[in-house]
Amino acid sequence: MMKSDPGLYDPWPWRGRPRITWPGNAQLALWVAPNIEFYELDPPKNPQRAAWLHPYPAVPGYSIRDWGNRVGHMRQMTLLDKYGIRGSISLSTAVIDHHPEIIAMCRERCWEFFTHGIYNTRYTYGMDEAQERAMIAESMDAIERAVGQRPAGYLAPALSHSEVTIDLFAELGGLYTCDLFHDDQPTPVKLRSAQRFVSVPYSLELNDTIVYVVNKIEPRRYGRMIMDAFDRLYAEGATSGTVMCIPTHNYQVSCPHRLKAFEEALEYVTGHSGVWVTTGREIAEHYLAHHYDIAQAAIAATQSGAEG
Amino acid sequence: MTLPADHLHYPRRRYGMDHDRYAWSMLSDRPPLRWPGDKPLALWINVSLEHFPLNPDGTPVKLPGGMTMPYPDLRHFTLRDYGNRVGAWRVLEALERAGLRASWAVNACLTERHPLILRAALARGDELLGHSWSMDTPHAGGLAVDAESALIERSLGTLRAFSGQPVRGWLSPGKLQSPATPELLHRHGVQWFCDWVNDELPYRFHTAGGDLWSLPLSTEIEDRFVIVDNLHAEGEWADQVIDAFDFLRREGREARAGRLLALSIHPWVIGQPHRIKHLETVLARVKRQDEVWNAHPSEIIDMVQAQT
Numbered sequence: 001m002m003k004s005d006p007g008l009y010d011p012w013p014w015r016g017r018p019r020i021t022w023p024g025n026a027q028l029a030l031w032v033a034p035n036i037e038f039y040e041l042d043p044p045k046n047p048q049r050a051a052w053l054h055p056y057p058a059v060p061g062y063s064i065r066d067w068g069n070r071v072g073h074m075r076q077m078t079l080l081d082k083y084g085i086r087g088s089i090s091l092s093t094a095v096i097d098h099h100p101e102i103i104a105m106c107r108e109r110c111w112e113f114f115t116h117g118i119y120n121t122r123y124t125y126g127m128d129e130a131q132e133r134a135m136i137a138e139s140m141d142a143i144e145r146a147v148g149q150r151p152a153g154y155l156a157p158a159l160s161h162s163e164v165t166i167d168l169f170a171e172l173g174g175l176y177t178c179d180l181f182h183d184d185q186p187t188p189v190k191l192r193s194a195q196r197f198v199s200v201p202y203s204l205e206l207n208d209t210i211v212y213v214v215n216k217i218e219p220r221r222y223g224r225m226i227m228d229a230f231d232r233l234y235a236e237g238a239t240s241g242t243v244m245c246i247p248t249h250n251y252q253v254s255c256p257h258r259l260k261a262f263e264e265a266l267e268y269v270t271g272h273s274g275v276w277v278t279t280g281r282e283i284a285e286h287y288l289a290h291h292y293d294i295a296q297a298a299i300a301a302t303q304s305g306a307e308g
Numbered sequence: 309m310t311l312p313a314d315h316l317h318y319p320r321r322r323y324g325m326d327h328d329r330y331a332w333s334m335l336s337d338r339p340p341l342r343w344p345g346d347k348p349l350a351l352w353i354n355v356s357l358e359h360f361p362l363n364p365d366g367t368p369v370k371l372p373g374g375m376t377m378p379y380p381d382l383r384h385f386t387l388r389d390y391g392n393r394v395g396a397w398r399v400l401e402a403l404e405r406a407g408l409r410a411s412w413a414v415n416a417c418l419t420e421r422h423p424l425i426l427r428a429a430l431a432r433g434d435e436l437l438g439h440s441w442s443m444d445t446p447h448a449g450g451l452a453v454d455a456e457s458a459l460i461e462r463s464l465g466t467l468r469a470f471s472g473q474p475v476r477g478w479l480s481p482g483k484l485q486s487p488a489t490p491e492l493l494h495r496h497g498v499q500w501f502c503d504w505v506n507d508e509l510p511y512r513f514h515t516a517g518g519d520l521w522s523l524p525l526s527t528e529i530e531d532r533f534v535i536v537d538n539l540h541a542e543g544e545w546a547d548q549v550i551d552a553f554d555f556l557r558r559e560g561r562e563a564r565a566g567r568l569l570a571l572s573i574h575p576w577v578i579g580q581p582h583r584i585k586h587l588e589t590v591l592a593r594v595k596r597q598d599e600v601w602n603a604h605p606s607e608i609i610d611m612v613q614a615q616t
Contacts, residue, residue: 040326041326042326044311054448054484055448055450057449059485059503060483060505063503066504070333070335073334074334098324102334119318135316216538256552257529261551
């Protein structure tokens, strides 16, 4: 029986919330989340979603994604280095085996690794709970083995979810999810357990694949969108801290015809004072330590107010 | 629901690729390539001359640009044929005015239908590439090996007889391949193809009969993809190509390693009267002799082969 509402968070108006403060009195927490992914040339066929548009071998789809790892990654990393940004990597954990060179470069830079499943061609659809738990656990273990730290965040592979995806990740030791797009601030997530767990904003609207592939937006317009989003979140952050996430893919934003516009946008957003350039984990940990309980109380008061 | 067990098995998770066609290699890890005169950027312009039959078979897949209306789809047939009758001559003149060399990927049936434009391209010394028989002969999974072999033989034989050129290079319609395409191309005397867009420089591609070179022809900045698929304005296409040109030229200069701008154009797209000036803008910008080696693709392959 399908639910009409995922039940993962309560309604909570943007106006009138308790103030969020960020380290250094920053107005805005900025994080960049490069997706570093592996797409299989010949994955098992998921009953609900095809991995590729074309019959095997799906050369167009596969080869541009491989370009991202062979060529694009280095270009994006060079740019993030230039602007002092540590990436928060949404990682297909099979990349640890396939392309350890990329993992090593990101470790050197103290980037955060969070899990994005094992392959981006393996969808959650159709998995039973034990299968999904095993897949998530295997991906978390792989990151822990490779980088020495258990991942704190999860973005489900190819944004494929079940009703229990977030519960399973939390129960396996996760702290935050990137799968919910309901807010511009972190929010508590309601789970089947009483675990403290948060949603960290990960903007689908600014995700380069959504921008370039789904919405077919021009590179320079994408650059302007990032700057416009920044201006608004930065201004609103003077009242209560906001989060801006730029989710990227090394096969999209790193293309030579798109880097100039992206660089201009990064230069703009990092050129302001009062910006906490950080990672998903640091946002989640700060929120859990300083704001989660206050938010829970405020949400409860809002709910009882709405009911009364 | 439960997925079959193979959905949680990962037999190709290993170092490198999940197939045996080529070695994993990051562009930034390779010894630098040098172009003649130590110029930082090679410029390869490819013009695709395409024929879309009025009565497509459409198997095993339909390629973009073909007939979409009930038979007889005069609208799309004639609009595509316009490219070969009119648009291609505008493109040729733009190349002549800019003094730039190009390759022409030619559906072999056009040697009968539009021989004069091909003679004009040959007269200026341009290189012809195999491009199958028509845009209704896709090389995709589902095509029988014998039929594909005959198709390649007929296409190359026709083009070789017509041009007197060896026709060393190949572009598959829609950049699709069947599992057998690389072996069959190798068997029929092709030395390199440009279907896989996973790199920006040539690399070795393994077939059962011996290696081919893969010379990627970027899809991301081709006129058809940007203007027809993404619906970007013509001027935006020109901006994107120029941004890519500037980026690659600078990277090549700073890394002291040759880079390649592979520009793919289609006369039925860019040869329209409202678009051709944007091609002229691009060509005027990229023809800078001091930093650009304007090469035929087989010359690029020869240059790479001599250095590896």
